[in-house]
Amino acid sequence: MKSKNITLFFLTSFRPFHVEPNNIIDDGPQEKISAEAAVLNSRLHYYSRLMGSSDRLLSPPDHVIPQPDDIYIYSPLGTAFKVPGSDHPAKNPSIITIFAVWNTMMGTSILSMPWGIKQAGFTLGVFIVIFIGLLMLYCCYTVLKSPKSISHIDTSDWEFPDVCQYYFGKVGQWSSLMFSMVSLIGAMVVYWVLMSNFLFNTGQFIYNHAHNISEADSEFETNGSEKVICPNLDPGRNETISTLYLSDYRNTSDVSSFEQYWSKTDTVPFYLIILLLPLLCFRSASFFARFTFLGTISVVYLIVLVTVKAAHLGFHLEFHWFDKTQFYVPEFRSLFPQLTGVLTLAFFIHNCIITLMKNNKNQENNVRDLSVAYLLVGLTYLYVGVLIFAAFPSPPLFKDCIQPNFLDNFPSSDIMVFVARTFLLFQMITVYPLLGYLVRVQIMGHIFGNHYPSFFHILALNIVIIGAGVLMARFYPNIGSIIRFSGAICGLALVFVFPALIHMISLRQQGKLSVVSAIFHSFLIILGVANLVAQFFM
């Protein structure tokens, strides 16, 4: 009797993905899938057939998905492989981590290094760079270590503000957030000042080239092919560059009207609003994250620029230890806290070092890699600072002329510097929205719980940030001061006080706090406070 049933065999292409346990292949001895994982897999396949592909009604929530050990990759041939370490995000080798840390730390403070060394005196300046670098490295190491001492909670995705919240409650959370904001907003203000500066100089260069004007800044410049100028920029006063326009057929009214419309402090900061306010209001900053490589290129270009300039100008160093001479500065000056303030921001990475180090492939090398990164950063800063300081042509000019932004010491007609300025301008325009996004996420996230409450909230925040930048660019465009103040303020909390306190508290909880350690860390806190206080007396 022939059966009327239709006999069906499973076709390979329609086989639901269940694999017999003895087909599981592993590197080690034969292993089987856990029963829970196998049946969950069956459920997931079935549930996915019940909905449209974009529907998430029956998608497994996170707590249901099995442990990474139970996740296998099935091949169509029926074998299954356990993927080793498949739960971790891409782990980076040490060299990448070191580079990431270096890249993140390298900021606009590199432009203020020569000025900072000048303010402290050459010898003292070099010592301070090394000393502060080591100090900040130690504090960074403390920050990196801080989540590890929390034993009973999973701290794998914590950042330093979370650790502060754990130890100090709401106070810790809000104050670490606030101080972190100071560093970010300080950086954004510096960016605005610099962008106005670079845009002004770029515009000036193009205008001069177009109208064949050769600009010479009266007696405060060197002769020869490599011009270095000493602009009489005084913070608090409007720019008073004495310019001499040698031009054949230029109407003075024309020239002055250009100067009217294109002024470094009066008008250019406002022109930037038109460009940057829309960019800041973007919902997502992922587009701008693609341009972070520009930062690296601009630092490398600056190093090249500095080398070339130093080679052309030669060294002009004279060591006058304590007395002030006309052309040189003493080796030890009482203005050195200004340098420490700048360096606190220059070496600042404490609010994101945990995240950066998390993806290091060999975690046991974290301390070594961090130290190497700090060493490289210190060397880069020293290189730029020392070379510009040493190469600054002192006999005609004064060392005291070195500007907080050392590019200001070169006229706007200098081609290499023009390229540097344009490059930096472009780089800053792409980084500025990224910083704004970070500020927005942190502030909006903590106050409203939502990263984008409404367009008007974002607009209000952006107007405040841009307003601060414009005001500074208009009335006080001294980036050296802005950097040292914001560095000292945010460094107080996030570099000196919180890490030291947390370290001491965790040691005391373990009963391992020694007197020496307590004295040393208290001394760190005192240093941080002194750093901030000293800024106000300079």
Place this chain on the structure above:
Amino acid sequence: MSSTAMKKKVLLMGKSGSGKTSMRSIIFANYIARDTRRLGATIDVEHSHVRFLGNLVLNLWDCGGQDTFMENYFTSQRDNIFRNVEVLIYIFDVESRELEKDMHYYQSCLEAILQNSPDAKVFCLVHKMDLVQEDQRDLIFKEREEDLKRLSRPLACTCFRTSIWDETLYKAWSSIVYQLIPNVQQLETNLRNFAQIIEADEVLLFERATFLVISHYQCKEQRDAHRFEKISNIIKQFKLSCSKLAASFQSMEVRNSNFAAFIDVFTSNTYVMVIMSDPSIPSAATLINIRNARKHFEKLERVDGPKHSLHMRMR
């Protein structure tokens, strides 16, 4: 009671968002179209027209929605809804913050049942248990069970804890179905005899619409404790694929060098799955055996009293 009386119902009730639609979709293999995932309370009852256990029709009701309109409709249609109910399955969301309100709606449903269908069986499912931490699940479920049993008097309710992400959902519904089959013990004895006669490794009896395992016999220990749910999922997926071609699944034979498995229609409410580990036995022999057994089991079902109204369907 005439055989053409109103169809008996299975009421699936619970608060809006407690998981009824997902549960119904998973158990009955209904495709959830995007728009039927309503954004508010279900205003109208969802008739599933699923032949469950022969003649029962599945009705899905939202209970305790936000609308007062909903409540008025509910109270005015109460008798209509609760008449001729065979089974009431009430779903509680374990994470609900309004326990008082939930219990209140549950009690009003029970009152209506007492008035209109006093013979109905009541099942309570404490759902979404995966959202509770593992070590607390038993405790919380016991608490809820005690409360529910107390509130349900004089009706007797059976409580289960369920989650769509583990085996508890399948097991709970299998238990419900097991309790609804009228002569299930007899079925089991006969199934065992059948299996021993044909020398099968394992014989399973599935409910037709949902492929929930009603009863099974195995002659030796099997490795995989979850095999029932997995088979059910596989066949339901296959049924979904068949329905896309406007074909309906009737039977299947799967064979390799180690075993032969036969899935076939059995009685009007059930499917049977026979696993033979002796591959030398020809398929035809097993199929004949199954066909002969079918007649015997159908007679068993027919024997039962009219009040369970499991109608026979002509082939």
